[in-house]
Amino acid sequence: MSTIDPQPGIIFITGGARSGKSRYAQDLALQLSASPVYVATARHWDGDFQQRIRRHQDDRDGRWTSLEEEKHISRLDLTGKVAVIDCVTLWLTNFFVDSKYNVDECLAACKQEISQLSQQAGAFIIVSNEIGMGVHAETAIGRQFTDLQGWMNQYIASLARRVVFMVSGIPMEIKNIS
Numbered sequence: 001m002s003t004i005d006p007q008p009g010i011i012f013i014t015g016g017a018r019s020g021k022s023r024y025a026q027d028l029a030l031q032l033s034a035s036p037v038y039v040a041t042a043r044h045w046d047g048d049f050q051q052r053i054r055r056h057q058d059d060r061d062g063r064w065t066s067l068e069e070e071k072h073i074s075r076l077d078l079t080g081k082v083a084v085i086d087c088v089t090l091w092l093t094n095f096f097v098d099s100k101y102n103v104d105e106c107l108a109a110c111k112q113e114i115s116q117l118s119q120q121a122g123a124f125i126i127v128s129n130e131i132g133m134g135v136h137a138e139t140a141i142g143r144q145f146t147d148l149q150g151w152m153n154q155y156i157a158s159l160a161r162r163v164v165f166m167v168s169g170i171p172m173e174i175k176n177i178s
Contacts, residue, residue, distance in 0.1 A: 006032040006082050006123035007178075012156050014130045015166030024164070024171055025084045025125045026059060032123060033082035038066045039073060041091035070094045074116035081122045088128035088156065092149055103144050110152055118159055128153050130165070 011028070015021050029036035038060055060066065069076060071094050073085060085091075095106045117124060131150040137143045157163050163175035 007161065008121045008123055009162075010118060010156065010160040011123065011125045011162045011164070012128070012153075012160040013125060013164045013166060013171075014128045014153060014157075016130060016133050019166040020169035020171075021127045021129075021166045022084075022086055023059070023169075024166060025086060025127050029082050029084045029125055030063065035063055035065065037078060037081050037083040038064050039076065039078075039083055039085045040066060040068045041070060041073070041085065041087060041094065042068075071098070072113065074113045074120075077120075078117070078122040078124070079120050082125070083122060084125045084127065086127040088126060088152060089149060092145070092152055096145055096148060101141055101144060103148050107148055107151060111155055114152075114156055114159065126156055126160075128156065 013021050013025050013028075026036075026038075029038075067076060071091065073091070076083075092106065092110060095109055096103075099105045099109070129149070131146050131153060137146055157175065160175065161177045162173065165172045165174050
């Protein structure tokens with residue numbers, strides 16, 4: 001398969017759970033690079049989550065370099081690379097829990113990470129769950145996290161050169177600055 005020369009910057013892919021975001025991101029990365037990087041942000045919370053992580057790992061073959069980074073993605077040297085960062089929801093959760101649920105502290109730290117990452121000359125395909133498309137959280141912490149994720153998604157989309165919304169496995173491009 002031939003690859004095309006990727007433009008640097010952020011491609012933001014968002015949508016509901018099981019909407020095909022990760023698969024689309026991985027397929028896009030392989031169109032842009034023969035050897036993309038996968039940045040996994042998940043913590044290994046429990047056995048169920050371990051199985052989910054393994055399923056994602058099984059989706060990638062030997063062409064991929066896989067890196068695990070729960071929080072400080074801007075410290076990774078991704079210059080000149082095509083990198084899938086999957087996913088913002090898990091990444092935010094790590095910051096949110098570690099900040100003892102301080103929304104302002106978490107939002108500031110995450111914005112700084114994305115801002116610093118975007119300074120690198122790489123192509124970053126960032127995957128996130130879209131907020132507000134399902135059940136509203138019953139707890140105050142859940143509602144705070146929903147706010148946090150919504151604000152972070154808006155921030156990333158504002159920096160992105162391209163935004164894709166996934167619906168039932170179908171990509172819908174909603175922003176494209178070439």
